[in-house]
Amino acid sequence: MCGIVGLLLKDAALRHRLGELMVPMLVGMTERGPDSSGMAVFTDSVAEGWRKVSLYCGDPAFDWPRFESELVGFLGEAQFDRKANHCIVTTRTDPARARDWCATRYPLVHVLSAGRSIDLYKDVGLPSEVAQRYGFEELSGTHLVGHTRMATESAVTPENAHPYTAGEDWCLVHNGSLANPGSLRRKLEKLGERFESDCDTEAACRYLHWRLSSGDDLEVALERAFVDFDGFFTFLMGTREKLALVRDPFACKPAVVAETDEYVAIASEFRSLAHLPGIRNAAVFEPKPAQVYAWSVQ
Amino acid sequence: MSQMTGEKVFDLERSSVRELNQFLHGELTGVGTITVKNPDGAHSLAVGLDSPIRVEIEGHAGYYAAGMNQQATVRVHGNAGPGVAENMMSGRVEVNGFASGGAGASAHGGLLVIRGDAGLRCGISLKGADIVVGGGVGSFSAFMAQAGRLIVCGDAAEGLGDSLYEAVIYVAGEIRSLGADARIEPMTERDRDAVRELLTAAGIAPPAGEFKRVASARSLYHWNADANQAY
Numbered sequence: 001m002c003g004i005v006g007l008l009l010k011d012a013a014l015r016h017r018l019g020e021l022m023v024p025m026l027v028g029m030t031e032r033g034p035d036s037s038g039m040a041v042f043t044d045s046v047a048e049g050w051r052k053v054s055l056y057c058g059d060p061a062f063d064w065p066r067f068e069s070e071l072v073g074f075l076g077e078a079q080f081d082r083k084a085n086h087c088i089v090t091t092r093t094d095p096a097r098a099r100d101w102c103a104t105r106y107p108l109v110h111v112l113s114a115g116r117s118i119d120l121y122k123d124v125g126l127p128s129e130v131a132q133r134y135g136f137e138e139l140s141g142t143h144l145v146g147h148t149r150m151a152t153e154s155a156v157t158p159e160n161a162h163p164y165t166a167g168e169d170w171c172l173v174h175n176g177s178l179a180n181p182g183s184l185r186r187k188l189e190k191l192g193e194r195f196e197s198d199c200d201t202e203a204a205c206r207y208l209h210w211r212l213s214s215g216d217d218l219e220v221a222l223e224r225a226f227v228d229f230d231g232f233f234t235f236l237m238g239t240r241e242k243l244a245l246v247r248d249p250f251a252c253k254p255a256v257v258a259e260t261d262e263y264v265a266i267a268s269e270f271r272s273l274a275h276l277p278g279i280r281n282a283a284v285f286e287p288k289p290a291q292v293y294a295w296s297v298q
Numbered sequence: 299m300s301q302m303t304g305e306k307v308f309d310l311e312r313s314s315v316r317e318l319n320q321f322l323h324g325e326l327t328g329v330g331t332i333t334v335k336n337p338d339g340a341h342s343l344a345v346g347l348d349s350p351i352r353v354e355i356e357g358h359a360g361y362y363a364a365g366m367n368q369q370a371t372v373r374v375h376g377n378a379g380p381g382v383a384e385n386m387m388s389g390r391v392e393v394n395g396f397a398s399g400g401a402g403a404s405a406h407g408g409l410l411v412i413r414g415d416a417g418l419r420c421g422i423s424l425k426g427a428d429i430v431v432g433g434g435v436g437s438f439s440a441f442m443a444q445a446g447r448l449i450v451c452g453d454a455a456e457g458l459g460d461s462l463y464e465a466v467i468y469v470a471g472e473i474r475s476l477g478a479d480a481r482i483e484p485m486t487e488r489d490r491d492a493v494r495e496l497l498t499a500a501g502i503a504p505p506a507g508e509f510k511r512v513a514s515a516r517s518l519y520h521w522n523a524d525a526n527q528a529y
Binding site: 269 | 338340358377395396399417436437
């Protein structure tokens with residue numbers, strides 16, 4: 001069991017309240033996922049040619065100032081926004097170079113995400129603890145994808161927490177379990193995808209990223225996934241412009257959507273949506289199985 | 299919580315679900331209607347009741363609302379999560395909005411009314427209750443249903459009535475596909491009476507168009523060694 005939450009703000013005036021609206025949604029899914037949780041937030045894009053890279057280090061005593069000064073030496077110009085053991089680096093460099101540099105020089109530092117819009121936080125602990133650790137309440141942006149995890153098939157570690165990312169400005173969270181992540185992984189590794197955890201969700205994330213970067217649009221990629229994925233899933237996915245939701249053909253895992261003129265909110269259960277402003281007049285529905293739902297930032 | 303003559307109000311912003319359910323399982327002489335405010339999708343609301351009381355849930359309910367109900371009338375003035383009225387024995391459960399998956403699963407008796415759509419597996423393993431759905435039902439509804447009746451005013455999705463036993467399904471809309479061993483049979487006058495009675499009891503206006511009767515062909519009742527597992 002896991003919990004999924006998503007929020008896309010149609011009303012630009014609400015964007016500075018994205019985190020404040022989202023934290024009760026995430027905390028509302030604690031019973032579904034008390035092990036770990038995470039959040040991908042999509043903000044206004046940084047300028048063309050710049051990239052944001054979200055970094056995480058599990059060592060609480062990690063020497064971030066030294067890391068930052070060495071990274072500046074390697075990257076040239078860079079800005080750092082650090083909270084606890086998490087840091088967002090804004091740089092002109094190709095994120096792949098920063099990733100390779102970290103892997104060689106600082107293997108304890110993990111690249112959680114890269115892109116012009118995405119910031120990603122994930123860690124072990126109750127959703128309320130993770131939210132407080134990284135100041136989720138203060139986050140602002142256009143849309144977000146969040147997750148609370150109850151681990152079933154891989155260990156409770158920060159790497160195995162969701163959201164997962166691949167490439168740039170792409171993330172996915174998962175409620176369910178896949179029966180064939182190993183064969184998907186072997187197929188994708190041959191095609192050059194590099195895995196960083198042993199979680200079944202990473203196989204789904206990288207599979208869809210592979211299809212999207214091969215030219216499929218999201219609908220076509222998910223049609224292929226219905227054939228190639230063996231298992232149960234509700235996936236919530238984020239790109240720079242979109243939130244997308246899909247449930248497996250048996251609809252084994254729940255999802256509820258509430259839509260108003262101000263926002264689209266998605267959660268595994270209604271109790272995570274009950275506090276939202278205007279919820280009593282929202283259009284509330286259950287997404288149908290094997291149907292792709294997508295909402296765009298306006 | 300406030301008390302009025304024959305009436306009780308539980309506000310779940312101030313009381314817990316456990317307090318509500320313990321009250322509903324207690325001595326209820328003189329209490330007619332219990333109103334539940336701010337349910338906000340909470341799980342297991344009004345489960346395991348066994349008194350002829352009325353519970354009005356003013357909002358959306360989470361998982362297993364009114365499960366195992368006996369005698370009571372429970373109305374959800376909103377949507378219901380998975381497993382509403384599962385294993386109901388008697389009484390009446392109404393959902394004014396939509397119901398998620400597994401509505402009325404293995405219910406033995408009583409009447410479940412869903413005014414909106416029902417999700418997947420509605421009436422799975424039904425054991426004698428009646429279910430009336432004002433909208434459509436999701437895939438695999440009435441799977442292995444043994445007794446009772448399921449009325450669907452809208453459409454039915456894939457695999458309707460798969461491996462049916464003696465429950466009977468009536469569908470007014472389109473049936474996307476029937477499950478193994480389910481077949482459409484002619485409507486008799488008795489069937490029409492049954493549909494009319496159940497719609498009246500549910501307070502749902504008859505939809506346009508003729509109902510179709512779906513029942514078991516009973517070909518799975520006996521093991522057929524020659525079928526080679528192909529049904």
